[in-house]
Structure formats: C-alpha cells, structure tokens
Amino acid sequence: xxxKILIANRGEIALRIIRSCRELQIQTVSVYSDIDxxxxxxxxxxxxxxxxxxxxAESYLxxxxxxxxxxxxxxxxxxxxxxxxxxxxxxxxKVKAAGLIFIGPSPEAIRTMGDKITARKTMIAAGVPVVxxxxxxxxxxxxxxxxxxxxGLPIMLKASAGGGGxxxxxxxxxxxxxxxxxxxxxxxxxxxxxxxxxxxxYIESPHHIEFQILGDQHDNxxxxxxxxxxxxxRHQKVIEETPSVLMTPELREEMGEKAIAAARSVHYEGAGTxxxxxxxxxxxxxxxxxxxxxxxxxxxxxxxxxxxxxxxxRVAQGDRLAITxxxxxxRGHSVECRIYAExxxxxxxxxxxxxxxxxxxxxxxxxxxxxxxxxFEIPIYYxxxxxxxVTYGASxxxxxxxxxxxxxxxxxxGVKTSIPFLKRIMENRDFRDGKYNTHFIDTHxxxxxxxxxxxxxxxxxxxxxxxxxxxxxxxKKAKTAPSNGMxxxxxxxxxxxxxxxxxxx
Amino acid sequence: xxxxxxxxKDRTVQAEVIEQGKxxxxxxxxxxxxELDIRKVEPGVYSLLHAGKSLELQVTEGKKKNEYTVHLDGxxxxxxxxDADVRFQRNRNKGKPENGMQDISSPMPGxxxxxxxxxxxxxxxxxxxxxxxxxxxxxxxxxxRDAKIKDVLIQAGDTIEGNQPLITFE
Numbered sequence: 001x002x003x004k005i006l007i008a009n010r011g012e013i014a015l016r017i018i019r020s021c022r023e024l025q026i027q028t029v030s031v032y033s034d035i036d037x038x039x040x041x042x043x044x045x046x047x048x049x050x051x052x053x054x055x056x057a058e059s060y061l062x063x064x065x066x067x068x069x070x071x072x073x074x075x076x077x078x079x080x081x082x083x084x085x086x087x088x089x090x091x092x093x094k095v096k097a098a099g100l101i102f103i104g105p106s107p108e109a110i111r112t113m114g115d116k117i118t119a120r121k122t123m124i125a126a127g128v129p130v131v132x133x134x135x136x137x138x139x140x141x142x143x144x145x146x147x148x149x150x151x152g153l154p155i156m157l158k159a160s161a162g163g164g165g166x167x168x169x170x171x172x173x174x175x176x177x178x179x180x181x182x183x184x185x186x187x188x189x190x191x192x193x194x195x196x197x198x199x200x201x202y203i204e205s206p207h208h209i210e211f212q213i214l215g216d217q218h219d220n221x222x223x224x225x226x227x228x229x230x231x232x233x234r235h236q237k238v239i240e241e242t243p244s245v246l247m248t249p250e251l252r253e254e255m256g257e258k259a260i261a262a263a264r265s266v267h268y269e270g271a272g273t274x275x276x277x278x279x280x281x282x283x284x285x286x287x288x289x290x291x292x293x294x295x296x297x298x299x300x301x302x303x304x305x306x307x308x309x310x311x312x313x314r315v316a317q318g319d320r321l322a323i324t325x326x327x328x329x330x331r332g333h334s335v336e337c338r339i340y341a342e343x344x345x346x347x348x349x350x351x352x353x354x355x356x357x358x359x360x361x362x363x364x365x366x367x368x369x370x371x372x373x374x375x376f377e378i379p380i381y382y383x384x385x386x387x388x389x390v391t392y393g394a395s396x397x398x399x400x401x402x403x404x405x406x407x408x409x410x411x412x413x414g415v416k417t418s419i420p421f422l423k424r425i426m427e428n429r430d431f432r433d434g435k436y437n438t439h440f441i442d443t444h445x446x447x448x449x450x451x452x453x454x455x456x457x458x459x460x461x462x463x464x465x466x467x468x469x470x471x472x473x474x475x476k477k478a479k480t481a482p483s484n485g486m487x488x489x490x491x492x493x494x495x496x497x498x499x500x501x502x503x504x505x
Numbered sequence: 506x507x508x509x510x511x512x513x514k515d516r517t518v519q520a521e522v523i524e525q526g527k528x529x530x531x532x533x534x535x536x537x538x539x540e541l542d543i544r545k546v547e548p549g550v551y552s553l554l555h556a557g558k559s560l561e562l563q564v565t566e567g568k569k570k571n572e573y574t575v576h577l578d579g580x581x582x583x584x585x586x587x588d589a590d591v592r593f594q595r596n597r598n599k600g601k602p603e604n605g606m607q608d609i610s611s612p613m614p615g616x617x618x619x620x621x622x623x624x625x626x627x628x629x630x631x632x633x634x635x636x637x638x639x640x641x642x643x644x645x646x647x648x649x650r651d652a653k654i655k656d657v658l659i660q661a662g663d664t665i666e667g668n669q670p671l672i673t674f675e
Binding site for chain 2: 347350352356380382410411416463464
C-alpha cells in the first residue's frame with residue numbers, strides 16, 4: 001500500500017495530485033524551487049522541501065535531488081505529473097532502482113513510445129494504422145527526395161525525438177523540401193539535442209482525437225473514450241472536449257480497440273493517451289502515445305466519473321482495474337479551456353506578474369483546476385498556464401453555453417489572460433456547429449481577432465474611461481488631502497476610539 | 506469641472522465629470538453624456554448601472570503614469586489620463602523616443618531564438634524583428650513603427666535578462 005507520495009512537479013497539476021492523495025488519505029510531499037516557496041503546492045502539501053534555484057533545469061529536473069528528498073521524507077512513491085520528468089525513462093529507472101514506485105508506465109514503455117520512429121514500428125506490428133511515410137530517419141537530401149516521391153506531397157517533416165510542434169515542417173512543393181529539411185533539423189537539434197528527422201504524409205483537414213487508456217499490472221486494459229483536441233495554436237492545444245462531434249459509436253469502438261492494442265504492445269501500466277489524426281471521412285492514423293497524465297484529462301473524468309489520478313495510484317500499488325470495458329459509460333459533455341497568462345491582443349505575448357484580483361467562476365457544472373491566488377506572482381520560469389476551466393453539461397450546447405457564462409464570471413487582474421480569446425472561440429458559429437479541425441484558428445483569424453470599431457465596443461471603452469477617471473480623481477484627492485507632511489498611519493480602532501470620544505456615542 | 510484628455514487604445518478622447526452625487530455620476534466623453542449609478546463595491550471594483558444594464562468593472566494601476574487597466578466584459582482596457590504631470594514628463598522626454606516608439610527590450614528573461622533583422626535595415630510597422638523564447642513559449646517582437654535599425658544588441662542563442670535592450674532604432 002502506498003502511504004506517502006512525493007509529487008515531482010509544481011503548479012496546477014501538483015495541486016490536482018495532492019487533492020486525490022488527500023481523498024485517499026495518502027500523505028503528500030512537495031518539492032519547490034527558490035521562487036516557489038509561496039506557491040500553492042507547497043502550502044497544500046503535508047511536507048515540502050526545497051530543491052534548488054528557480055530555473056527548472058536546476059530544480060524540478062534534478063533527478064538525484066528529488067530522489068534524495070523522497071528517501072529523506074520516507075515517501076514510497078513518486079508522481080511525476082506532466083512535463084518535467086514525466087516522460088523521462090532514465091528517471092523512471094532511477095526511481096525503481098531506489099526501491100520506490102514510479103507512478104506511471106515502465107521505463108521500457110516510456111522509451112518505446114518516446115522515440116517516434118520506434119513507436120511507429122511498434123504500432124505497425126500491433127496492427128494500428130499509422131500515417132503513410134517512412135519508419136526511418138532521413139539519411140541525406142537525395143534520400144529525402146526519394147521518400148517524397150514515394151509518399152506523395154504534401155508531407156510533414158517531424159523530429160524523431162519531437163513533441164510540442166518543435167522540429168515540424170509542412171512541405172507543399174518539392175522546392176520547399178530542402179530549406180524545410182534544414183530548418184527542421186536545426187530546430188530538432190536545439191530543442192532535443194538530436195537532429196533525426198522523418199517524413200510523413202500530410203493529412204488534409206485533420207482532427208486531433210486522442211483516446212484515454214488505463215492499464216494495470218495484470219494485463220488488463222480499458223479505454224475511457226476520446227477527447228477532441230483540434231483547436232490548436234502553433235500545435236499547442238487551446239480547447240479540448242469530449243465526446244467528439246466526429247465520433248460514431250462504431251468508430252469509437254474500433255479506435256478504442258486500436259488504442260488498447262497500442263497500450264498492450266508495450267504492457268502499459270497506468271494512465272496513458274493514444275493520439276490519432278482523423279480526417280473528415282473517419283480515416284484515422286496513429287500519431288503518438290503520451291505515457292503520462294494529460295493536461296486535458298479532466299474532461300474525461302467529468303463524463304466517465306472516474307478519478308484518473310486515483311486510478312494511477314491504485315494501479316501503481318498493484319491493484320487490478322476496478323472496472324471492465326463494459327462498465328465504462330460516457331455521460332453528457334465536457335469542455336476545457338486552458339487559461340494562460342498571455343496577451344491575445346499582442347501576439348500571445350507571455351504576461352507574467354502579480355495577480356491583484358482573482359474571482360474564479362462557480363456554480364453548476366464548473367470545475368477550475370488552478371493554482372494561483374490573490375497576491376501570487378506568476379513566475380517567469382515556467383509554463384504560463386494559470387488554470388484549466390472545465391465545464392460539464394447534459395449536452396454539448398449546454399457545456400459550451402456554461403463555458404461562456406464561466407468565462408464571463410472569471411476575473412483575473414494584474415496579468416493579461418487568454419480569456420477574451422477563448423470566449424470568441426466559444427461564440428464562433430463554426431465551433432458551435434462542431435465544424436472545425438486543426439486549422440480552425442488559422443482559418444478564422446478575422447472572427448477571432450476582430451478589429452475594434454463596433455459601436456458597443458466604443459461605449460464599453462468609454463465607460464472604462466469614465467471609471468478610470470473617477471479612480472484617478474479619487475487617487476489625486478487622497479494624495480493632496482491635507483496632512484502635515486506625515487503619512488496617515490493610524491489604525492481604524494484608534495480612529496474609532498477618537499470619534500467615539502468626540503461624539504460621545 | 507475640469508475636462509481631461511484621456512488616451513485609449515487607438516484614440517484620444519476628452520472626458521469630463523459634469524456632476525457627481527453620492528452614488529451617481531454624470532459624465533461626458535467627447536460630448537456624449539453618460540448618466541451612471543456607480544458604486545465602489547470593493548477596493549478597485551465598481552458596480553455600474555447604465556441604461557438599465559448592470560456592469561462590473563475592475564480597475565488596477567497600469568504600467569505608465571496615470572494609466573489604469575479596466576476589466577470589463579471579459580476584456581482589459583488600458584486607459585491613461587493625460588494631466589499636467591504626464592504632459593510635463595512627456596515634454597521633458599521630448600526628442601527621446603517614447604510611447605510605442607521606444608527601442609525593443611525584453612519584458613522578461615528568456616532566450617533569443619531568431620534575429621530577423623540587421624543593423625541598418627529599414628523596417629515597417631508590425632514587421633517581426635526577433636523571436637524570443639520565454640515561459641516555454643516563443644514570442645515574436647514587432648516593430649512599433651516604420652524605422653531604421655540603429656543596432657542589434659543580441660544574437661540568436663543569447664540568454665537575456667528582463668528589461669535588457671535588444672534592438673535600438675534611429
């Protein structure tokens with residue numbers, strides 16, 4: 001039985017894990033960098049230990065330091081969250097070697113799925129369809145030309161060690177091939193220290209649909225349905241929902257079986273995600289497998305009623321999966337918006353800083369997985385995500401309408417956020433009709449980044465101007481208020497006492 | 506009552522508080538009259554009733570002098586009151602580039618991913634000059650106006666500090 005878990009992460013995901021641990025009555029150990037002493041994951045954990053300077057390379061990525069704290073605190077397991085060390089096979093190995101439980105799959109599974117070319121080969125062997133292309137690294141430029149002749153244009157160049165859109169290039173014509181290949185290689189080299197690149201056929205109007213799977217140590221596997229993640233900006237997910245409007249029960253069953261086959265091929269333990277590209281005709285192709293908890297896991301939790309973090313922990317301590325595939329039911333609809341500290345009106349420039357005011361949305365069907373509080377300074381060193389706003393509704397329409405209501409209620413002052421941009425997407429006709437693919441943001445630039453000239457906008461702006469003017473006049477009055485050069489620093493109680501004495505209350 | 510010059514996103518208006526009661530305000534913006542029932546319900550938070558509509562506005566101090574950021578309808582509006590102090594400051598800085606004409610500097614520490622211009626280049630307003638990676642995101646920095654590049658102070662791969670000058674204009 002796991003009694004104490006060290007969480008090797010920070011931010012909202014560290015809180016998310018702490019919450020499930022508490023419900024399971026498991027003790028929690030947080031680690032923190034210099035700047036995170038005040039962070040919520042430190043405040044909410046049972047124990048917390050300093051691990052180093054603020055940059056993640058010197059703190060949250062320090063394997064030996066984390067292991068040392070795990071030993072010192074007497075933790076029996078480590079949960080890596082997502083990002084940082086979550087898909088690092090070497091770390092998973094070290095945790096095991098230290099006699100601790102790594103909450104996640106085996107180092108072999110991480111390694112197989114982490115290398116995109118090995119993953120492709122494994123999927124082909126397991127009978128899972130993959131995007132037409134090569135299974136091997138491009139040798140040189142002549143080789144690249146030969147492969148493109150076979151696969152056909154357009155093609156996608158991808159980094160073998162890749163992820164997150166780095167080292168990726170779309171090539172429409174033979175003329176673009178060489179410059180793109182060079183750029184993809186150099187980007188892959190900088191991002192991953194490995195310039196291996198391979199070629200895939202490019203799927204037109206693709207949907208990004210992924211399947212949540214769970215596996216235990218006894219060779220049982222289930223899938224918990226799909227998540228539609230096609231609303232992306234620069235290959236980064238912005239909005240996720242489940243179910244996908246593209247899905248039919250038949251296609252779900254078929255793709256779910258393939259996702260399970262993918263998991264089985266690497267004896268997958270715990271929670272994982274199999275990503276597919278799906279075209280408008282319902283043809284689907286394996287993209288990659290993420291061997292960790294996903295950022296967008298809450299939408300699945302909302303519709304299937306399963307706490308994925310608890311399942312991860314149970315599987316890690318050797319328990320069998322609590323339910324079978326037949327018992328999995330998707331109920332209603334769930335949507336997630338990622339709220340980032342960035343300025344959508346200024347090219348999504350990151351906007352770190354102090355949160356001056358915070359009011360989170362509330363009420364029926366709302367879930368906020370966040371970590372900031374009033375007075376908290378969002379650090380410059382890590383991902384700018386503030387929270388994930390998740391809504392649940394009986395129907396897609398209700399979940400979306402509820403999201404608009406929740407975005408309206410959400411107040412974050414002090415930093416710029418992506419909230420206005422997210423609201424425009426929720427209100428977009430094509431999005432509401434479910435007519436969108438991964439090109440959605442690019443093809444809807446006009447509606448999503450509107451010119452400011454409408455009459456209502458002018459009125460709103462002028463009301464803002466009047467309110468600011470009133471605040472300014474009040475500030476000015478406070479500054480020039482008569483005082484004998486001293487700053488008034490009396491306590492309210494003193495003032496009350498004095499008033500009382502004068503007016504004889 | 507005094508009339509104030511107020512700078513909004515891309516226009517400047519003339520605003521005046523005509524009458525201020527305990528909970529009401531009559532104000533004009535460029536001659537348009539607004540009659541509001543307005544209460545400060547929390548520090549920095551105003552509840553407004555305007556033409557039957559209930560609105561909530563949050564006001565925080567902005568980056569520049571006399572600048573306020575107002576949150577309304579899910580959006581942030583930057584508003585600057587141009588009073589004698591601001592005018593004085595601007596006069597003193599005359600000749601120096603200011604207000605959207607300044608050189609490009611980094612708002613936060615990060616890494617230079619790409620430099621797209623060279624010393625002496627003529628650039629157009631909005632043209633991408635450099636790409637910086639910070640907070641795990643890549644951001645493009647654009648030219649604030651048509652200008653000639655005086656100097657490029659960094660190169661790709663450099664690690665940069667917050668507020669470090671990156672590109673200067675002539």
